[in-house]
Amino acid sequence: MASSFRTLPIIDFQALQDEEQRSEALRDLKHALFSVGFLYLANTGLEGLIKETHEALPAIFELPDHVKEECNMINSPSFLGYTALGAETTAKRTDLREQFDFGSPVEAIWKPGDPMWKRLQGPSQARLHALLRMKLVLMMTRLVNRYIHELSLLSKKFLHCVAECLSLPEATFEQFLGRMDRLKFVKYPPAEPGSQGVGPHKDSSGQFTFLSQDTVGGLQVLNRSGEWIDAPPIEGTLVVNIAQGFEAITGGRCPATSHRVISPTKTTRYSVPFFLGVRLDLTLDQLKESAADIVRQIPGSADRTVPAAEVASEFLSPLYSCFGEAHLRNRIVSHPDVGQRWYPDLYEKYSQVV
Numbered sequence: 001m002a003s004s005f006r007t008l009p010i011i012d013f014q015a016l017q018d019e020e021q022r023s024e025a026l027r028d029l030k031h032a033l034f035s036v037g038f039l040y041l042a043n044t045g046l047e048g049l050i051k052e053t054h055e056a057l058p059a060i061f062e063l064p065d066h067v068k069e070e071c072n073m074i075n076s077p078s079f080l081g082y083t084a085l086g087a088e089t090t091a092k093r094t095d096l097r098e099q100f101d102f103g104s105p106v107e108a109i110w111k112p113g114d115p116m117w118k119r120l121q122g123p124s125q126a127r128l129h130a131l132l133r134m135k136l137v138l139m140m141t142r143l144v145n146r147y148i149h150e151l152s153l154l155s156k157k158f159l160h161c162v163a164e165c166l167s168l169p170e171a172t173f174e175q176f177l178g179r180m181d182r183l184k185f186v187k188y189p190p191a192e193p194g195s196q197g198v199g200p201h202k203d204s205s206g207q208f209t210f211l212s213q214d215t216v217g218g219l220q221v222l223n224r225s226g227e228w229i230d231a232p233p234i235e236g237t238l239v240v241n242i243a244q245g246f247e248a249i250t251g252g253r254c255p256a257t258s259h260r261v262i263s264p265t266k267t268t269r270y271s272v273p274f275f276l277g278v279r280l281d282l283t284l285d286q287l288k289e290s291a292a293d294i295v296r297q298i299p300g301s302a303d304r305t306v307p308a309a310e311v312a313s314e315f316l317s318p319l320y321s322c323f324g325e326a327h328l329r330n331r332i333v334s335h336p337d338v339g340q341r342w343y344p345d346l347y348e349k350y351s352q353v354v
């Protein structure tokens with residue numbers, strides 16, 4: 001590729017809603033989606049909530065180990081709960097981070113006899129909420145639910161802008177939304193220079209990720225010339241990136257971009273990613289059909305269209321019957337202890353495939 005990005009574009013969310021500024025902001029957004037896959041979203045109106053959440057994080061991670069262990073992800077077939085340092089794997093290496101995974105408040109839908117991927121949808125661990133409430137006085141549970149609620153509203157408005165900048169009807173991407181979005185609280189402790197906070201990956205679980213990072217830095221994004229570019233913190237912004245679900249939905253026209261976190265060396269780093277979900281029951285055939293339709297409607301894309309079958313996305317692999325199945329595989333590989341406990345047969349199957 002002739003030129004590749006060296007910095008991430010900044011898109012002003014208010015400008016996207018403003019009569020006078022929106023055509024320019026939409027043009028910038030389109031460029032970010034086609035050529036970068038990452039952007040900073042400024043002026044979201046959620047600055048106060050983000051600040052409040054970051055202020056609460058150290059106390060949550062300071063809960064005693066035995067308390068955190070009580071709500072270990074190992075208890076959850078939906079991969080929700082606490083992950084201790086060293087229990088997660090990315091790109092076949094151990095990540096140096098600790099985290100809590102939450103989900104939108106939904107019921108479990110799986111019944112015996114149903115496909116296993118339906119177990120991905122389920123409630124956050126009640127025990128975790130109870131502990132947070134006890135320890136951190138109601139506020140914390142409310143904060144998690146408020147954060148998920150506000151981010152879910154913001155992300156849906158953002159999806160409308162995305163459709164609009166691609167000259168598609170506003171509601172185009174709504175048909176792909178899942179019932180459950182995911183939220184994580186993540187802590188990266190200081191480590192040896194160059195350590196893997198989280199290894200190179202593309203986000204697998206949704207359409208877009210909305211990340212708030214603190215002031216420490218360490219997030220890096222792979223540009224299209226294969227160089228790692230820093231995504232330094234910009235106060236008050238969310239880092240938004242395309243996940244593999246959206247890449248598949250757009251037939252690879254808007255690719256997901258690899259990223260990683262290099263561990264801090266002196267100060268603990270905290271981050272809060274929110275993953276906007278994709279319908280678990282979306283089948284490969286439905287996806288290919290709608291992707292073809294969407295790509296046809298994106299102006300100027302016909303000459304640059306990659307056939308859906310050639311997009312390197314695990315969600316377009318015929319190995320999986322639907323998005324949920326591909327997503328479950330990804331969770332099992334990332335959290336092998338949880339995978340082994342709840343899905344031993346699938347764990348065996350997926351750990352044999354290199």
Ligand SMILES: O=C(O)CCC(=O)C(=O)O
Nearest residue numbers: 186203213219261271273
């Ligand atoms: O913590 C970060 O800055 C990025 C986290 C991330 O990429 C992820 O959890 O998918």
Ligand SMILES: [Fe+2]
Nearest residue numbers: 201202203259
């Ligand atoms: Fe990520």
